[in-house]
Amino acid sequence: MNVLVVGANGQIGKMVVEKLQESKQHEVRAMVRKEEQVADFESKGITAKLADLEGSVADIQLTMEGVDAVVFSAGSGGSTGYDKTIMIDLDGAAKTIEAAEKAGVKRFIMVSSIASNHREKWSDDMKPYMAAKHYADQMLEKSDLDYTIFRPGMLKDEPGTGKIQLGKETAIESIPREDVASTIVSALDHSNISRQAFDLISGNTEIKEALNQIG
Structure with a gap:
């Protein structure tokens, strides 16, 4: 599967790109907004395309030629x-969804945020960010794309455990960024999670097993 990672220079995005590059099942392409980022990825043998989420839908669509799946992990x-926050997390996501539909891409994995689907849980300082994630997710759900939305808990910069808890509703807890990236890559091979959204936190179940358990 040819996979485009939007937000490839971000913390989760970089991990997704690295894990896809290491895999034997997928080919990865990084979408970035700076020439020096293109050069950096290409120096590692990774195809990179230049486009800005504040630019046009057409420019984003050009990065998707020959792509089977899109991972949206970008953030302001x-x-x-x-x-x-509005221009990247909301409008940038909306443009990417539109571009994927125009490009004929079917598979779309969105990195959202835990509790983005529950307004009553939004803290005052996080409301604009949560609102952006909330409406971007809604746009994806109303699209024709074969989507999966992951709503990770509080992100930690520590090694992944390879074990997660995945559910429609979980406690608001934490998860290492590496486990989020590993879940995204594994999810590309799971058709049983199509057109669904999940909270994602650390747990006791191996990632592949957790995904396999979804009905």
């Missing part, structure tokens, strides 16, 4: 203002 980051 904690150091930017709410304007970038």
